[in-house]
Amino acid sequence: MxxxxxxxxxxxxxxxxxxxxxxxxxxxxxxxxxxxxxxxLLAAAAGCAAVTAETLITRRVGDGFTARAGDVRPEGAHQLDEVPVTLDYDLSALDEDQRATLETAVRRAVEQLCTVTRTLKKATPAPLHLPASASTTRHPPEGR
Incomplete structure (x- = not known):
């Protein structure tokens, strides 16, 4: 952990x-x-997708790919509506079947193994823990 x-x-x-x-x-x-x-958060989403797909991509098209994640929310909002993740790499050396195979493999790997994007989709709780104050740890006087 x-x-x-x-x-x-x-x-x-x-x-x-x-x-x-x-x-x-x-x-x-x-x-x-x-x-x-x-x-x-955006770096974590893009980074997770990149780390997850790295071997699949570099084995077929070489180094030099990028990953981006977008901040999609209304102006002034304090919650993201969406975190679109984009992987960009050069497919020019691949034929149509190889491109389709790579797309399927990358999509499957990221959807099944990328902890960050899977967590974002799930909307995992994020409880806030604060130090206990004296007033919350004191017991009321006896007889009340």
């Missing part, structure tokens, strides 16, 4: 680290040099 720690580093500035020593800066969408939380 992977845990990510996000530490406050300044006003509207945070750093996320994993147990392998990697880190990424997080901030508000206008914070220079950082990713916003939504951008990290």
């Amino acid at each position: 992977a845990d990510i720690e996000v530490r406050h580093t300044g006003q509207h500035s945070f750093e996320a680290t994993n147990d392998r020593g990697a880190s990424v800066r997080i901030g508000r969408k206008d914070q220079p040099g950082s990713f916003s939380p939504v951008e990290l």
